[in-house]
Amino acid sequence: MQALRIHAHGGPEVLVAEAVPDPVPAPDEVLVRIRACALNHLDLTLRAGFPTLKMELPRILGSDIAGELAATGEAVLLAPGVGCGLCHACLAGRDNECRRYQMLGYQRDGGYTELIAVPRRSVLPLPSGLDLTTAASMPLVFLTAWNMLVRRARVRPGQTVLVWAAASGVGIAAVQVAKLWGCRVFATARKEQLERARGLGADAVIDHYDSNLPVARAVKQLAPEGVDVVVEHVGQASWEQSLRALAPNGVLVTCGATTGYDARVDLRFLFSRQLRLKGSYMGRRADLDEVLDAVAAGKLRPVVDRVFPLAQAAAAHRYLAESHPFGKVVLAI
Numbered sequence: 001m002q003a004l005r006i007h008a009h010g011g012p013e014v015l016v017a018e019a020v021p022d023p024v025p026a027p028d029e030v031l032v033r034i035r036a037c038a039l040n041h042l043d044l045t046l047r048a049g050f051p052t053l054k055m056e057l058p059r060i061l062g063s064d065i066a067g068e069l070a071a072t073g074e075a076v077l078l079a080p081g082v083g084c085g086l087c088h089a090c091l092a093g094r095d096n097e098c099r100r101y102q103m104l105g106y107q108r109d110g111g112y113t114e115l116i117a118v119p120r121r122s123v124l125p126l127p128s129g130l131d132l133t134t135a136a137s138m139p140l141v142f143l144t145a146w147n148m149l150v151r152r153a154r155v156r157p158g159q160t161v162l163v164w165a166a167a168s169g170v171g172i173a174a175v176q177v178a179k180l181w182g183c184r185v186f187a188t189a190r191k192e193q194l195e196r197a198r199g200l201g202a203d204a205v206i207d208h209y210d211s212n213l214p215v216a217r218a219v220k221q222l223a224p225e226g227v228d229v230v231v232e233h234v235g236q237a238s239w240e241q242s243l244r245a246l247a248p249n250g251v252l253v254t255c256g257a258t259t260g261y262d263a264r265v266d267l268r269f270l271f272s273r274q275l276r277l278k279g280s281y282m283g284r285r286a287d288l289d290e291v292l293d294a295v296a297a298g299k300l301r302p303v304v305d306r307v308f309p310l311a312q313a314a315a316a317h318r319y320l321a322e323s324h325p326f327g328k329v330v331l332a333i
């Protein structure tokens with residue numbers, strides 16, 4: 001099969017098109033013909049590399065995959081992460097806490113190619129009416145947002161939630177998941193994307209580049225006590241404002257650090273305001289069924305910004321990094 005692999009970390013040019021052997025499914029695995037693979041910021045991070053990264057090379061990137069079972073042609077979506085299936089965490093349904101958890105496109109080969117072998121439990125049948133491109137744009141970000149809000153922050157109806165970068169994959173998902181759970185949502189975006197953020201269902205929108213009105217102050221104008229939950233995935237650039245925006249006993253839940261990971265916490269505010277900081281990594285396989293049901297019912301709407309052919313994956317990486325897409329960038333295969 002044809003695949004795009006990286007043999008070294010670096011710029012988009014390290015994505016190399018080459019012929020590789022077809023994957024051979026293990027006894028509990030199925031072979032899937034890939035039709036669409038969505039990009040995530042993770043792909044850019046893994047491609048570029050970072051000092052503490054341990055990653056086997058060469059590697060095929062791509063965590064969000066939709067396609068067809070090679071044997072039957074049935075349309076399917078793949079879970080972006082795979083637990084070992086045997087440990088206590090996996091058997092308890094918390095596979096994203098598995099010590100041997102593997103993400104497609106990271107610890108095992110992903111979707112920038114034509115075929116993939118995955119465990120049978122990774123496969124979700126695609127509901128009718130959901131096309132493969134839209135389906136591929138959904139799993140990682142919606143599962144992440146679900147895990148952040150439902151599992152980690154334990155949101156309840158009537159709570160107020162601040163979502164950073166509502167134009168991003170996780171942001172688009174988090175605004176919708178928070179609304180689905182009956183929350184009041186404030187969403188940040190760059191000025192020209194504020195109206196689209198509102199269109200996702202946000203109750204109020206905040207320009208996160210307005211130097212005259214820092215986000216935490218904008219939040220306090222809308223909710224003087226602060227917010228119950230902050231959905232944080234931006235990192236260093238937004239961290240301080242995230243903490244300042246929290247109400248007493250509020251929860252900051254984070255799943256990423258796109259702008260840097262060297263954040264600081266003023267412990268005086270942490271203890272006196274009884275704040276809670278929570279990490280979130282991917283989500284439970286069983287929750288993906290629930291997310292997909294909500295998408296099929298039209299309660300959650302994945303947003304695709306642009307589709308590139310697989311051969312133009314390097315251009316797609318540049319586009320995601322530089323062009324401020326609203327929604328997901330997807331490779332058609």
Ligand SMILES: [Zn+2]
Nearest residue numbers: 084087090098
């Ligand atoms: Zn396990």
